[in-house]
Amino acid sequence: MNITVNRVTQGIALYNSKNPPISTICKGYEPSFATIEICEVFVMECKDYKYGPNCVFDCGHCKNNTLCSKIDGTCENGCETEWSGSFCHKVSSANEHTGY
Template sequence: MTPNVTGREGECSGPDRDSNPGPLNLQSDNLAQKSAFKGKASESDSAFKNNWGSADRAVDGYLQDERGEATCSFTTALYYKTAWWKFTLSQLSNVAYLEIFFRKSTVNRHVGFSVYVFNESWYIPPSTGGYNVFSHNKSSCPNQVMNVTINKLTRGIALFNSKNPPLQTSCTGYEPSYATIEVCEVMVMGCKFQHYGDPCKLCSANCLNRQCDAFDGSCIYGCSDHFVYPPDCSSEEIPFI
């Protein structure tokens, strides 16, 4: 049985990253760069019709520092109040976190952006069928590189930006009249189904359906033995009297 995409809400975690992160280190668990997992990227509307700025540029393995804006994905500006970008994996995966590299000159257009996970390829955020794991705090400007915790079993991830209604923020550079998604790379860090950690290891047989926390392997989805408690699934329950 495949678990539903539910659970504890994600959060922006990890240290702030420098605006010049240097060369991209394609680690073995960047699922967006592994042929067994790499699926399809798509977006609400491409800003350019000649493949420049297309959705797949955000998962091409290159940073803006390496290839300039030609390696970035852009949705159309000036016309729309909402915008989205998504990446569908080719198989269900235990995604730990995303590393999102926004376009440097337009980072602050993404104040209040959200991240969703989903299991169906037809999903468009923020409709039903997905799960919101992160919403940026509109009181501050986003970092050019964002580390966003996912910790979910999922088939896909989506970025969503809305100016409907416009947000009230003190962030300089926020554009209230239209919404865009402008990303130069999205790293989808995680492991295959029933695995966790770095390097990826098999989840414990004590976990329900052998599914576990993407970081520490704890049994956050339940225990295979219903007489013990998650998340360690080793303590016996006290009998009901």
């Protein structure tokens, strides 16, 4: 069985109801145990300054050019002084009138 998750996930629940005969391609599998064998795990994450499902969103203007959360895009240390909002995408109202 292959399980492919092409988005950010916090976990996968797999329920094992052992119904003989069990066949597997995993090396060293012992059929007398009710176990779940995981042969391969591929962990992927967004590239720096990207976030969200399929990494399609650009991070905002996080303070000191730090990375945003690759899951939800928030800036842990806040925004650069010219920027505001949950994702640091909004120009601060003080700078809207000065041409920033």
